[in-house]
Amino acid sequence: MPVNLSQPIKKNIFSIPGISLGTIESGIKYANRKDLTLILLDEGSIVAGVFTKNQFLAAPVKVAKYHLSSGSNKRALLINTGSANAGTGDVGIDNAKQTCHALAQILNISENQVLPFSTGVIMTDLPVGKIIDSLDPLIKNVGPANWVDAAIAIMTTDTVPKASSTSTIIEGNEVKVTGISKGSGMINPNMATMLAFIGTDANINEAMLKEITREVCDESFNKITVDGDTSTNDSFVITATRQSNHPQITKKNASYARLKEALLEVAGFLSKAIVRDGEGATKFIEIIIEQGIDEQDCQKVGKSIANSPLVKTAFFASDPNLGRIMAAIGNAPIGSIDVSLIDIYLNDILFAQQGFAAPAFTEIMGKEEMKKDEICLKVVMGRGQFNSSVWTSDLSYDYVKINAEYRT
């Protein structure tokens, strides 16, 4: 059961001028399962992406990065589930390229205008024939209103499709943003995990789209962790069709800020949705780190807490275990920490003061807060002026169950 995450409602998910989507059953791994998604972009659209830092890049990630290196003017994203096409060597790269080539021929565009994405089991070859045979009927299926269908077709172990929309006004013109994501565990390399696609009709140049994509990713998907690892296929992509009539964004001005705010609203929802639907999650936990030396300093402390199996099991057990949290802070790979400056809040209650259990804090108060399914743990480090946050889930029996039983 995902934590406070419900099915997207189709009428709340906006179409984006210049983007059409389609899905089809191509039989990659399962029958009767939409497993191939096509996102078509009008001419003039540009794309920027952020990709996994795992050294074993999956073949589609290598090809997508290679295609992006020749310019950001793209026309199609082709996404399959059922096979991650990871750990498949040169054959895998050939396979990913073949699907791009076949699609490019039908659409009469160049091969490097197609970006491929795959998710599913690692170390199985992509069934290229099935994919290529499905392209003609798939292209006939596309339409601007199919975002939720696409969100469903890219799911793997997800229990809920993830889609979100917003709109903003930039210099008097409406700009729309819609995104979809998949993932249910930041890591589950076996199901090669996280994909997210956001589309907007904002008018922005290539350099600024790259910049905003990196910034938005840092403030959304790079803040989440379910089990501390990174899959071989993780990809986050923003597409701008540039069909809105506002003047083109070419620098970090007010319009840039406005667009970033809208993109962050969607990316924030989509990234949190992955944690809410995290494997075995029973709680959604926001860890806020305040007064760090810089953003990275805050992230290291936050991730050290979020990835500690003992802290995660304490959250699962509704145990207000300050000792485990303090020990996790002490393990963060940062410069020397002065514990006597640290205050910690559990939701709105002062939990630790200057490094010690707060005098007014009681076990019963703590247990009441820990029983909630939305918990905010705020750590005030007292060592600088930067703040950041991390979103995570707890570690339950079901995490072990899902990951011990999956695959065979």
Added chain:
Amino acid sequence: MPVNLSQPIKKNIFSIPGISLGTIESGIKYANRKDLTLILLDEGSIVAGVFTKNQFLAAPVKVAKYHLSSGSNKRALLINTGSANAGTGDVGIDNAKQTCHALAQILNISENQVLPFSTGVIMTDLPVGKIIDSLDPLIKNVGPANWVDAAIAIMTTDTVPKASSTSTIIEGNEVKVTGISKGSGMINPNMATMLAFIGTDANINEAMLKEITREVCDESFNKITVDGDTSTNDSFVITATRQSNHPQITKKNASYARLKEALLEVAGFLSKAIVRDGEGATKFIEIIIEQGIDEQDCQKVGKSIANSPLVKTAFFASDPNLGRIMAAIGNAPIGSIDVSLIDIYLNDILFAQQGFAAPAFTEIMGKEEMKKDEICLKVVMGRGQFNSSVWTSDLSYDYVKINAEYRT
């Protein structure tokens, strides 16, 4: 149930000339529980230690390090369970010092010749009065043959006491080595986890004892991981009473190597015993990394595999999941990896060859190997000439159960 680890047999655990031990019920946390241990060292003994890298050093660790800074000629180690005296600030330091002071007065030695150690719940104050009141009867209890009693008295969530002995001949003289340890999860800061004490009558100078202690720790306790974290109280100590008649070891010669071999035999057993008795462990896994750039390079790859929750759950499920292992290698924080050079062996079977599933490897073969309770995973990196290994356990339902239910 620990993995292939049985109760120590008293007659196999040697006394060490110059060391006597005693234990007593002092009522720190539980009644009818030996919770205070004294290790007395003859005059002329020296001590070296390696301590936790967690930044939140527990008070006894701070005091022990401070006392060691004034020279290695120590006369007593005082160890309590029931309270870790961690996260207790200046009061905690005063408390640890008070116990040292009281013991020093009775023994007529100086306060800094006593090293204090604590393990138990974090953030509770040490009941100094109970400890001091127990010192007189405790001193009356000491004897050279009480190593196993001491191993029992320092246990917390351990299910089996851990003790080991060996002997060697250095320049014609017998040298004995005996050690005890506690820990059941590399991390469990709540029970402030790992302590290990090794005694030997070897004759060695201060500089070489420090060096050999660091080396032995690196090749034993620093290789184990249950859940990837480090407690606030972890301590590893070697005591040399120097009563054996061989010429003093003052440099890294053949005698040094001989002594190191004997110390490593005991430290290896004691550190592996902690993994075998790891929380919820059903399997003991040795991860060997060969052909790394250096020792650290190997350790980073090994720990990345050993600490991946997905790899650990796959071991629990007897799932030969190569994808998860490859992804964990790809996440190791080391320089660029050439996957096409990597071979992996599961026990004696070739699992992956040049980065791909080995042609002869079958799922059924893999499952058979994974079902064993002693598993060796060997990763040959093909990037250098160094080898190292990591010892770990799997991640089971019981790990979550133990850590979700413990404390209250």
